[in-house]
Amino acid sequence: ELKVEQNPLFLSMQEGKNYTIYCNYSTTSDRLYWYRQDPGKSLESLFVLLSNGAVKQEGRLMASLDTKARLSTLHITAAVHDLSATYFCAVDMANAGGTSYGKLTFGQGTILTVHP
Amino acid sequence: DSGVTQTPKHLITATGQRVTLRCSPRSGDLSVYWYQQSLDQGLQFLIQYYNGEERAKGNILERFSAQQFPDLHSELNLSSLELGDSALYFCASSVVPKTGSQFFGPGTRLTVL
Numbered sequence: 001e002l003k004v005e006q007n008p009l010f011l012s013m014q015e016g017k018n019y020t021i022y023c024n025y026s027t028t029s030d031r032l033y034w035y036r037q038d039p040g041k042s043l044e045s046l047f048v049l050l051s052n053g054a055v056k057q058e059g060r061l062m063a064s065l066d067t068k069a070r071l072s073t074l075h076i077t078a079a080v081h082d083l084s085a086t087y088f089c090a091v092d093m094a095n096a097g098g099t100s101y102g103k104l105t106f107g108q109g110t111i112l113t114v115h116p
Numbered sequence: 117d118s119g120v121t122q123t124p125k126h127l128i129t130a131t132g133q134r135v136t137l138r139c140s141p142r143s144g145d146l147s148v149y150w151y152q153q154s155l156d157q158g159l160q161f162l163i164q165y166y167n168g169e170e171r172a173k174g175n176i177l178e179r180f181s182a183q184q185f186p187d188l189h190s191e192l193n194l195s196s197l198e199l200g201d202s203a204l205y206f207c208a209s210s211v212v213p214k215t216g217s218q219f220f221g222p223g224t225r226l227t228v229l
Contacts, residue, residue: 033217042118042206043220088159102147102210103172104218106159 002027004091006107013079013114021110023072023089031092032072033104034063036085043088047074079114086111119143120221122207128227134195137224141188141209147171148190149210149218150182154203165190197228 003026013019023032031050035043047056049065049072056063060083062075072089090104119142129135141148150162161174165184176182179197184190194201204225208218 035220042222043208044118045217045219048217090159101212102149102164102218103161103174104149104151105161108158 002029002091002093002105004089004105004107006087006089006110009108009110011110011112013076013112015080015114015116016078018078019076021074021076021087021089021112023074023107025070025072025091025105027093028067028070029091029093030065030067031101032065033090033092034072034074035088035090037088037109038085046087076112079112081114081116084112084114118219118221120145120207120209120219122205122221122224124224125222126225126227128229129197130229131197131199133197133228134193135197135226137192137194137205137207137226139190139192139207139209139221141190141207142219145209145211145219146188147210147212147218148184148188149208150176150190150192151206151208151220152203153206153223157203159206162192194226199228202226202228 005024034046047063052067054065060077065072086109088109090106093103121140146167148165153159162176164172182192204223206223207221210216210218
């Protein structure tokens with residue numbers, strides 16, 4: 001059974017600081033997604049990482065994927081209050097059989113709070 | 117706005133009842149996914165449809181069923197409801213399952229009393 005673990009689960013940051021959220025997963029996969037969820041809202045797609053070594057950046061967020069280490073990181077640069085939200089990584093459970101793409105397993109989520 | 121619509125937004129019902137949640141995917145998306153989000157279980161994949169056919173199942177209870185219709189909208193049916201079924205139910209859609217990100221609808225909050 002695929003397990004996806006994020007850490008930290010809670011992150012309190014000061015504005016202007018940098019930090020990294022880690023996402024570890026237990027079985028082989030080369031498809032990883034990052035989502036953002038604001039309180040009471042739906043999930044917003046941030047990044048799609050589809051190969052080993054993939055790196056994507058959008059504004060103050062940068063995501064990377066190391067499939068050999070089964071690790072993805074979401075790096076936050078110079079945090080601002082608007083980044084406060086819950087961040088989820090999700091791994092596609094598709095395996096070598098390749099027939100069940102889209103069956104996402106989510107991490108527990110990291111609740112990020114950015115303080116002035 | 118992701119383009120995925122879900123109705124109703126809120127649903128309050130009693131134990132033992134049956135409800136139907138409805139989802140319309142983004143225009144052009146063939147795949148529909150259902151997820152359940154609760155405090156104790158987190159976000160869990162329930163079931164996936166692609167162009168009307170069931171493609172994958174997750175931890176979906178036998179009391180739950182779903183279908184995707186020819187116009188590609190989908191319905192999730194929950195029956196014999198229990199208190200523990202109270203959760204936020206999301207529908208998501210994508211063009212193809214293999215490479216596309218899934219776009220989530222606003223969700224239906226189900227409360228079972």
